Amino acid sequence: MARIIAGMGTSHTPAIGVAVDTGKMDQPYWRPLFAGYEPARRWMAQTKPDVVIMVYNDHVNAFDFKVIPTFAIGCAEEFAIADEGWGARPVPPVKGYPEFAAHLVQSLVLDEFDITIVNEMQVDHGFTVPMSLAFGSPAEWPVRAIPLAVNVIQYPAPTGHRCYMLGKAIRAAVESWHEDLKVVIFGTGGMSHQIQGPRAGLVNSEFDIAFLDDLSRDPERLARIPPLEYLRDAGAEAIELVMWLVMRGALGERVKEITRFYRVPASSTAVGTIVLESQS
Amino acid sequence: MADDKAREPAHQEPYEDIPGTWVFDAQRARQGYPLNEFLYSLMKAENRAAFLENEPEYTLRFKMTPQQRAAVLERQWNRLLELGAVSYALAKLAFTDGKTYQWMAARMTGMTEQEYVDMMTKGGRSPDGWRSRSERPQAQRTGVTSTAGGTPPAKGPERD
Numbered sequence: 001m002a003r004i005i006a007g008m009g010t011s012h013t014p015a016i017g018v019a020v021d022t023g024k025m026d027q028p029y030w031r032p033l034f035a036g037y038e039p040a041r042r043w044m045a046q047t048k049p050d051v052v053i054m055v056y057n058d059h060v061n062a063f064d065f066k067v068i069p070t071f072a073i074g075c076a077e078e079f080a081i082a083d084e085g086w087g088a089r090p091v092p093p094v095k096g097y098p099e100f101a102a103h104l105v106q107s108l109v110l111d112e113f114d115i116t117i118v119n120e121m122q123v124d125h126g127f128t129v130p131m132s133l134a135f136g137s138p139a140e141w142p143v144r145a146i147p148l149a150v151n152v153i154q155y156p157a158p159t160g161h162r163c164y165m166l167g168k169a170i171r172a173a174v175e176s177w178h179e180d181l182k183v184v185i186f187g188t189g190g191m192s193h194q195i196q197g198p199r200a201g202l203v204n205s206e207f208d209i210a211f212l213d214d215l216s217r218d219p220e221r222l223a224r225i226p227p228l229e230y231l232r233d234a235g236a237e238a239i240e241l242v243m244w245l246v247m248r249g250a251l252g253e254r255v256k257e258i259t260r261f262y263r264v265p266a267s268s269t270a271v272g273t274i275v276l277e278s279q280s
Numbered sequence: 281m282a283d284d285k286a287r288e289p290a291h292q293e294p295y296e297d298i299p300g301t302w303v304f305d306a307q308r309a310r311q312g313y314p315l316n317e318f319l320y321s322l323m324k325a326e327n328r329a330a331f332l333e334n335e336p337e338y339t340l341r342f343k344m345t346p347q348q349r350a351a352v353l354e355r356q357w358n359r360l361l362e363l364g365a366v367s368y369a370l371a372k373l374a375f376t377d378g379k380t381y382q383w384m385a386a387r388m389t390g391m392t393e394q395e396y397v398d399m400m401t402k403g404g405r406s407p408d409g410w411r412s413r414s415e416r417p418q419a420q421r422t423g424v425t426s427t428a429g430g431t432p433p434a435k436g437p438e439r440d
Contacts, residue, residue: 060320084323085328085372155303196370198358198407202405202407203400203405266383
């Protein structure tokens, strides 16, 4: 059977992708960040997952405002890289896994999560920046990937609790697939940040560190954080952190922390990453 | 056509009292729909070129209000948020101008880009004093008139 062996939480700040694409990784501003991701990248290279489930959000690229799905799974063979307004990132297209994605959708809908099915879509920095951080800059991505897009752009995003429960349902869906596959699930976005209005630049490191700690210690507390608390205490865009709770929910009860890294800033964002192995 | 009316006090949501922030909720999304469709169109290189060629004419392709159109042409970033633009779509206007997210965020705070980068490098803006308008009693809707707590802006946010 397929198994979710681990999860990775990571920010997906677009400026990180720009730094990768324009050869700025060794500049003083960026060097500590990429060094901080090195253990996670090494773990990924050693672990060699067969499939990743990428829980991320689209930033008005695949979806405009005609249709706004709360949860959408990409079921295509391949996903092209979006031109977000300054040209597409020069990274390889993403290879999907239509059969496995279709199974996940079917299992999740019967488990009462009403997933939107997307048969054609492009992916933006929300997807590609975590891929670059986890897998570097290969000519082809070494894994197949299933995009799970979450609406966190138009308020309200699904609650943290709903995301956590979705993660649990994803675990069951993966385990009911016949192939022997090692699956790593990503929760992306965050951490504390606000990129709009006079309050832009807000960072709350205390909130972020507690969030990283409680992914292992007390994920139920994280699942109960109300939307308003994210907005007020950690910045309007910190609501993206609910996507980390999909990842955490999919890991089962017990996890082992492999590595973490936290740094301020990347552009307007507090950057965090964590790798958690499932022990259940 | 979208309307630009201020919200009825009876319909205020709890997050409305977060200073310096326009939460992109269902009402704002409704109001901003044509504005965001305009911004979304800037994903295509040929549309970016057409817009820069004749900005007033290009904006007429979309059913924006006169206030939304004026705010686009004058690059009033915070006003655009207030009129229903979502920041990720708004960034496409900044990209079209050859600017970055960081530049746009700095403009919204009233800082120069260097001042903004310096604030971020020192750990960012503390949430203390920025959680609610009760913490910032003299703040206007945008929260920029108060210098209590956080990092005060160097000047008004919209003076380009």
